[in-house]
Amino acid sequence: MSRSGPPPPAMQAAVPARPSFLARPGLLLERETSLGVILMLPAGIILLAFMGYPFVLGIWLSLTDSMIGVPGTFIGLKNFSDLLTDSIFVQTTGNTFVYALGTVPVKAVLGLLLAILLNARMPFQNIVRAAVLLPWIVPTALSSLGWLMIYDGVLSPFSWLFMTWGWTSQKIPFLGDPTLAIISVMVANIWRGIPFFAVTILAGLQAVPSELHEAAAIDGASPWQRFLNVTVPVITGVTLIATLFSIIWTFADFQLIYVLTRGGPANSTHIFGTYAYQMGMSAAQIGVGAAIALYMFPILAFFAILLLVYLRREV
Template identity: 50%
Template sequence: MSVTTTAALRAPEAAGRGRLKGLFEDERRLAFALLFPTMLLLGLFIAYPFVKGVMLSLTNAKVGEPGEWVGLANFAKIWNDAIFRTAVWNTFWYTAVTTVFKLALGLWLAVLLNRHFRGKAFVRAFILLPFIIPTVLSTFAWKWMFDPTFSVLNWSFYKLGLIGGRINWLGDPDLAMASVMIVNIWRGVPFYAISLLAGLQTISPELHEAAAIDGARPWQRFWHVTWPLLLPVTMVVVLFSVIQTFADFQLVYVLTGGGPANATHLFATYAYQIAIGTGLLSEGAAISLAMFPVLFLVVVVQLLYIRRVETR
């Protein structure tokens, strides 16, 4: 009697396991089950804020007020805003200049770190420090270095006889923008260097040896052997760097706050100032969304180019 009862109890369990096994034998159902947690997280933390931002940009919502539908009025308003046009120019100029310098310096460092020398592991770890230190903390240190009164840079240049007085690094519009770019380059070079170093280590030394036997000089070996093989990795690194730089906020906000006289505002800092500083949520959302078409176009062009390079 007990054996019969036990068998009767185990039968539904075995049937449930069988149905579950049969359910996951279908690859499409298994793929959906595995992707569902990721899709849920992306929907909650990316898709929903994006849709909410689009809806806000089409209303005249303020802090504490839901607002009414105004269509594209916010986009027309910011287009006629001189500070917004300055922020657009600053964002493109900031991204272009820093990307070029980070790529050049990162590639140079990667080539040096790819050589064999004593303490190589320690130097590679040390190079990552600017990228590891929290952005706000390192930017505060740079803000002190750029201070006109206590600046270690001014003191060093004065002792070397390069300047005769104080330089107000963050008080002059041109110098402030240059200072922001310098800090961004300093922080971004390690990311390029380590990523490109990983790409260099995938290139077989036999290719360089064969090129050297054929009489190719070091620069020719780099240009005709190393660079073509490193190009796919480089394009991926540049893609991520452009996205991060284009939407940069912390560095500029801590260093200058968009000043002096709104001269260093980027998309993100100006959107924050309008949305949070003045409470105009709808206009801030419109400024934030203004960068989306540009980023989307940049990503599409670079992905097409990466695919073209890989198919070669």
């Protein structure tokens, strides 16, 4: 590492045997330990200032009665305990679980099916793959505007279609009826999430060596047996990882519901994110909003740790 050679004899008494960083600041960039810390600094500072610090501040806010523009006082766990008796919060919690646990399995199964289809050779392969990715990659707020109109009480093309076919005599209140509304936002969520599963599982499928399939075929395995014994073991890992990611994202979702219903009608589609926004921003009760958001934390932490443990075992 030392490119300077030994110091001249006259100086040897003055400088310590180990070159000093004060004398040679450049050495900080050559030593592994110091360079490692320095290279982590830009990322570390941003993550600490705009993620770590707000997280701690959020915990503090949730323990106060802060309003927007009014610094609050410490009230202990009152926000958290009040929420437990808040019927809208209880409903929000139920909605969030229905929303997440009702969509993730559907996304996973449909995504797996689509991945298998996309793994076959077909005409226009790249165009088809790029096309199915669209729901996942375009801004959700904008595609949700498309769904907003598809679900419109008056202009919905499906109301028109079903009335033309004689399936129904009146327009369908996709977002106006509490039960229909939660189903409608879930369908839009499934629509957005399928490509993520499909592409992730497709990447896993492509990692299956074709020799394995050929060897199994020579041994007389049927296509179904080959799928079960060759493909499934390889894609179980990716599918599980994608599922855990999806659960975390769906629990913490916001924009799709904000655009489609803002939590309505009658709070039937409120999830943690939208209710935290309503209380923290619209109703200006930051302390309560922060507490609602923090109620997500144990759930997210549980799945994050699960993901971490699984990934560490895999690697």
